[in-house]
Amino acid sequence: MPDTQLRPLRAFAESLRLDQVNLTERWMRAVFHDTELSDADRLTYEQLSDHIPAILEEICGALEEQDLDQVEPAIERNARKHGKLRWRQGYRIDELVRELDLFRQMLAGQIVQFSESRPFFTRRHEERARHFIDEAVSFVTLTSIREVLTERDRKIDEYTGRLERANHELTLKQRLVGDLYESRMQITRSVVHDLRNFLNVFSMALQLMSRAPAKVEAALALANRQAADMKALVDELVEYSVVLGDNHQAAVECFDLRGLFDELVASCSPAVEAKGLRLTAAFDDTLSTIVSNRLKLKQVALNLLTNAAKYTKVGQVELAMTAAGEDQWRLRVSDTGVGIGASDRERVFKEFERATGDDIPGAGLGLAIVRELTRVLGGQIRFDSNEGEGTSFEITFPVRLEAREGGEGGPA
The missing domain is CATH 1.10.490.10 (Globins)
Structure with a gap:
């Protein structure tokens, strides 16, 4: 233009x-x-x-x-x-x-x-x-x-x-509330069931003493055994409530792992040997000091050892602590007991679940306590079991546990 x-x-x-x-x-x-x-x-x-x-x-x-x-x-x-x-x-x-x-x-x-x-x-x-x-x-x-x-x-x-996201969180919270309600109902059913059994046996012991004075000693022995089982049930419930209610940051300290190992062997040997079992113990000398929560580690090991002895009639219970690389170590507890069937493996860590019948005392909280404490301590747990042959639990822990807000640990 x-x-x-x-x-x-x-x-x-x-x-x-x-x-x-x-x-x-x-x-x-x-x-x-x-x-x-x-x-x-x-x-x-x-x-x-x-x-x-x-x-x-x-x-x-x-x-x-x-x-x-x-x-x-x-x-x-x-x-x-x-x-x-x-x-x-x-x-x-x-x-x-x-x-x-x-x-x-x-x-x-x-x-x-x-x-x-x-x-x-x-x-x-x-x-x-x-x-x-x-x-x-x-x-x-x-x-x-x-x-x-x-x-x-x-x-x-x-x-x-x-x-x-809010709807998803709400759904999860609703599910959690439902699970909590079911868990409370399960607590009620389990405790009522066990207490009824204890009271029935107490009643039988009292009737035995009134009808057959000559069998007072046997009746007292039966009553004492039931009282001990009832105490074990209450202690387990108290321990689990304390574990779940502890929302504080996990306190860590530097301590000698060998000292904890020797303490576990000394405290568990009498109960294991009293059942006619053998306690075998092995400690990896390359392990020395670690940074973790000593009391919670002891709780984990004691619950596993108690369970192993409880479900084993003949054979042995094994405790081992070994290195698992530079940054981790492994706790192993195994037994030659009744084992865990394939159908029970999915629920073994759930509250009030027991793989055997009602003849074994307890509330079925031992492994639930182990699972929760393992999470807090940053550990990873796995187990292997064959019914009628025994069970082996292995937990891998960090050599140095980093203190985290709320006491959060790794997945169990």
């Missing part, structure tokens, strides 16, 4: 540039006083003007070149920023459209004002200028609306994700 035909539009673009500050202020006053733009009242001068001057500059470029395609990428960038800001500032889409329409009306008024004072700016030039301004503002409006919708959809997706 000849340069003589471009000059009027270039002159108009230059006048817009020179009057940019005044145009921006006039537009902002129109926005502030427009009754349909209630949200604009909350914006500051800077928030309202934001990208309008930049968009005006790109429109001037389009007028000069009479080619919107060249400036379209820049207009799109500024329009997207404009839409995103208006979304964050709480604009509705109709308010965004109204705001930009006021901008278009102001520029249309500038066309009329410019043509009246410059005879060379003919009606044809007015139409061309109005065409480029309408196209540019329409493109800005469409792009800004798309950006608002994109931001809205992103926010909806974010809220939906939060809602889904």
Whole structure:
């Protein structure tokens, strides 16, 4: 296109540039006083003007070149920023459209004002200028609306994700409440069942003493045995309640693992040998001091050893502590007892579950206590068992337990 035909539009673009500050202020006053733009009242001068001057500059470029395609990428960038800001500032889409329409009306008024004072700016030039301004503002409006919708959809997706996570957490908590209720019912059923058995035997002992005075000694022995079993049941329940109720950070200390090993052997040997069993013990001399909670480790080992002796009638119980690499060590307790059947393996660590009949005293909490303490101590537990041949438990612990908030440990 000849340069003589471009000059009027270039002159108009230059006048817009020179009057940019005044145009921006006039537009902002129109926005502030427009009754349909209630949200604009909350914006500051800077928030309202934001990208309008930049968009005006790109429109001037389009007028000069009479080619919107060249400036379209820049207009799109500024329009997207404009839409995103208006979304964050709480604009509705109709308010965004109204705001930009006021901008278009102001520029249309500038066309009329410019043509009246410059005879060379003919009606044809007015139409061309109005065409480029309408196209540019329409493109800005469409792009800004798309950006608002994109931001809205992103926010909806974010809220939906939060809602889904909240629903998932609620489902888990509801399940936990249900499990807790079932666990309490299980406690009630188990304790009532065991106490009924104890009381029945006590009643039998009392009847035996009243009917056969000569058998008082046997009746007393029976009553004492039941009292001891009842005490073991209560002690196990108390121990488990203490373990579950301990929400404090696990206290760690540096101690000699060999000393704990010798203490376990000395304390368990009498009970094991009293049943006619043999206690075999092995300690890896490469192990020395570790950092962990000594009392909880002792509880784990004692529960495993007590269980091993309880479910073993002939043979032996084994205690071993060995190294498992530079950063871990392993506790092993095995026996030659009744073993655990395949059908019982999934529930062996659950509360009040016992793999054998009711002839073995206890509440079935020993391995549940071991599982919880192992988690707190950052250990990993595995077991191998064959019914009628025996069971072996192995727990791998860290040589150095890092103190964690809430006493959290690794998975059991």
